[in-house]
Amino acid sequence: MLTLKQLQFHYPNSRPVLKSVNLSFKPGGIYGLFGKNGEGKSTLMKLVSGLLNPKMGLCSLKGRSTQSRSVATLRDLFLVPEDFELPGLPIQTYEKVHSSFYPNFSKETFYNLIEEFRLSPNQVISRLSFGQKKKVLIALGLAANTPLLLMDEPTNGLDIPSKSQLRRILASYVDDGKCIIIATHQVRDLHSLIDHVVILDNAQVIFDSPLSDVSEKLWFGKASKENEASALFSESTFGGKAIFPREDRDESEIDLELLFNAVLTEPTQINTLLNSINHG
Numbered sequence: 469m470l471t472l473k474q475l476q477f478h479y480p481n482s483r484p485v486l487k488s489v490n491l492s493f494k495p496g497g498i499y500g501l502f503g504k505n506g507e508g509k510s511t512l513m514k515l516v517s518g519l520l521n522p523k524m525g526l527c528s529l530k531g532r533s534t535q536s537r538s539v540a541t542l543r544d545l546f547l548v549p550e551d552f553e554l555p556g557l558p559i560q561t562y563e564k565v566h567s568s569f570y571p572n573f574s575k576e577t578f579y580n581l582i583e584e585f586r587l588s589p590n591q592v593i594s595r596l597s598f599g600q601k602k603k604v605l606i607a608l609g610l611a612a613n614t615p616l617l618l619m620d621e622p623t624n625g626l627d628i629p630s631k632s633q634l635r636r637i638l639a640s641y642v643d644d645g646k647c648i649i650i651a652t653h654q655v656r657d658l659h660s661l662i663d664h665v666v667i668l669d670n671a672q673v674i675f676d677s678p679l680s681d682v683s684e685k686l687w688f689g690k691a692s693k694e695n696e697a698s699a700l701f702s703e704s705t706f707g708g709k710a711i712f713p714r715e716d717r718d719e720s721e722i723d724l725e726l727l728f729n730a731v732l733t734e735p736t737q738i739n740t741l742l743n744s745i746n747h748g
């Protein structure tokens with residue numbers, strides 16, 4: 469659905485933010501995009517949305533370059549950005565202005581979500597709190613029903629009940645025709661939803677793997693004197709949690725935070741093991 473080919477980007481007079489990034493995103497998946505602060509997650513989302521132009525390479529959505537920002541492409545994607553400014557319009561007016569851009573927009577979904585988020589259609593957006601504004605954008609993004617939904621730190625600003633509410637809403641939203649990419653540091657908020665992980669580091673993709681492959685090849689458990697030597701990665705600050713080759717052990721629950729730290733520290737070891745999967 470979405471392909472990034474040899475994508476390169478830097479801001480004026482700055483170091484490269486992305487160096488030759490190649491990625492492919494398929495429908496039916498929720499992708500987690502991770503990276504340390506400043507590694508280019510928001511930039512990548514802006515490139516995909518056509519808000520920035522790559523210095524080299526291409527982003528194509530359903531075979532069309534997103535850089536052209538053609539109507540046909542823009543109606544296929546929605547970006548919920550991390551930072552935004554929203555106008556002093558009532559929610560229902562804002563919905564009317566934006567819904568017309570999206571052929572599959574569902575007013576029913578939008579107003580159901582607005583109600584679920586305890587907002588009311590006549591509230592003026594500029595007078596809402598940051599978290600409430602974010603909920604309006606999330607409702608708009610989900611109601612737009614676009615094949616590609618990009619969410620940059622969607623749980624930032626949401627209170628604890630709203631985070632689980634969003635998790636539940638997103639789980640029911642994804643279907644075989646849609647692809648969702650979520651950039652987040654709040655791994656725990658959405659970890660149960662994510663089924664594919666992409667990690668950016670040093671302007672490159674250092675990890676790109678479905679979690680089914682991670683479960684097949686890696687085992688998440690506690691390090692002990694007996695097994696310490698076989699650990700691919702262990703972190704004492706995680707209470708002795710460690711990652712091992714799975715071998716013939718039962719499947720374990722994936723700890724995304726530990727996986728992220730492991731990939732940043734031992735990318736070659738982790739990737740070599742995952743690449744040994746025979747997909748044939």
Ligand SMILES: Nc1ncnc2c1ncn2[C@@H]1O[C@H](COP(=O)(O)OP(=O)(O)OP(=O)(O)O)[C@@H](O)[C@H]1O
Nearest residue numbers: 479480482485503504505506507508509510511512
């Ligand atoms: N408008 C801009 N002009 C110049 N440099 C920028 C601009 N926006 C971002 N950058 C730089 O580009 C790099 C990538 O920023 P980006 O916001 O994409 O990172 P990020 O991974 O989303 O970070 P975070 O996790 O902190 O949200 C950073 O070094 C940042 O300083």
